[in-house]
Amino acid sequence: MRNTKLIQLLSKLDTNELKAFDKFVISPYFNTNKRIINLWKYLKKYAPSFDSAKFTKEKAFKATYPKEAFNENNLRQLRSKLLKLVEDFLAIERFKNDDFRFRKEIGDAYLEKGIKDEFEKKNRALQQSFGATHFLTSQALKQKLSIHHQAYFNEWHVEENQYPENLAACTEILEKFYLHQKLLYTIEWLSFRKKYNLRLPNNIKNYVEYLRKHSPEEYNETIHSTFENAVKLLLQEDKALANNIYIELKTQFVSIYEKIDKKSKNLLLRLLINYCIDAAHKGRETSKDMFELYRLGISDGAIFYKNLLTNVSFINIVVSALKVNEIKWADNFIRKESYRLYQPQKTIYLSIANANIFFYKEEFENCLRLLSSMVSTNLTTVEVIKRSLKLKAAFECYLLDVNYKGIIYADLESFSKFIKRKKILSPGKRMGFLNFINFTKRFINLIEKEATQKDLTNLHDLLIQQAEIPNDYKKWLSKHINKYIKMELHKATP
Secondary structure, three states: OOOOHHHHHHOOOOHHHHHHHHHHHHOOOOOOOHHHHHHHHHHHOOOOOOOOOOOOHHHHHHHHOOOOOOOHHHHHHHHHHHHHHHHHHHHHHHHHHOHHHHHHHHHHHHHHOOOHHHHHHHHHHHHHOOOOOOOOOHHHHHHHHHHHHHHHOOOOOOOOOOOOHHHHHHHHHHHHHHHHHHHHHHHHHHHHHHHHOOOOOHHHHHHHHHHHHOOOOOOOOHHHHHHHHHHHHHHOOOHHHHHHHHHHHHHHHHHHHHHOOHHHHHHHHHHHHHHHHHHHHOOOOOHHHHHHHHHHHHHOOOOOEOOEOOHHHHHHHHHHHHHOOOHHHHHHHHHHHHHHOOOOOHHHHHHHHHHHHHHHOOOHHHHHHHHHHOOOOOOHHHHHHHHHHHHHHHHHHHHHOHHHHHHHHHHHHHHHHHHHHOOOOOHHHHHHHHHHHHHHHHHHHHHHOOOOHHHHHHHHHHHHHOOOOOHHHHHHHHHHHHHHHHHHHHHHOO
């Protein structure tokens, strides 16, 4: 019974929804079947988890049909009727919470009943609720279109020698809505094409070619130019021009953030953050921008999907905060938002997040201890993050205590073997990590040999020239080599 649609749906209701549904079921306006009420009274004792051993279909039937022998078919039919009530309840709740739709339905009721004055009064009030703003989301455009559509297409709209203002409004709004949606879908298609090498539909392809040839048009509504710049950012291959578009797009996005819907926010957040990640891989410093974007998306939940957060995004948020020295913020984020992580890897990613906190606090032994206690997984992304951080923590411990020499060499060898056998990684990524491991080994050898400033400088120059090493790892290793160069320079200074 736990796997039925009814239980699956009831298990998703929060405390307030369960209380409201309780009133809904017993209301004679919505339900007059007492057996359904009895079934609900039994079920609500175990809601929303339904994980008690006492919860069985036999007992559910007994609560509903106390004097009859168990009958699977009867219980199934009653369950279906209760499921229909839950669905009706959720639909009505959505309707009640949609103020615009609720008010419009009242106006439509007056229209249907032929009460002209009240219909026009309600319609005008809805039109005025949008104010004089030219800035409208796709949802607002749909709503405004429905108001003017209803105001024009009714039995009273035709008056001689009068300009059809509502028809003109419908035409203008429809054009804006179409443009907005076309930009939205184009962004999605370009994002998927980049990720999965998909072929673009002809109408999207033609629109993309149009945008390539034309400079951004001037719109009264900032959202149109924002989405157009989003498309152009996905299309632009020139690094400098792409960066200029990114800066303009980010500025626009922040300025309109409070005015757009969450779906648009999520779309633009993902686009801007992915650009920052790609730019960081190519050597640009984007930590500050990434942290600002993540924090903005967290502020109102726009970054989340169904109130959840992908495990990799969770780590990215923590690391982006740590890179700009927001250690306390990152610590609070882990404690407050960890419930959003997906199971069953939640514990693993929490450990990695806390290990990063230890690393940036320079508590390297605690970091190493936590990472060493984690069991190996078959998740390549997890293992790359874990092993690379463990290697850096072991190296930091080695610089403070030479007794960690054995551990650092073991980690270097283990990480190298892991990368070589993981064919799922792209050749570029595999080469980048192997180069990082090789340079780390060479640096340790120079430390062991008490190398000269010249040897260290040569190694540093080669490191900087090596394009395939991930930027974060290159910066970390460069910092340490530079530190030793300065130490040798200080020794040579009389």
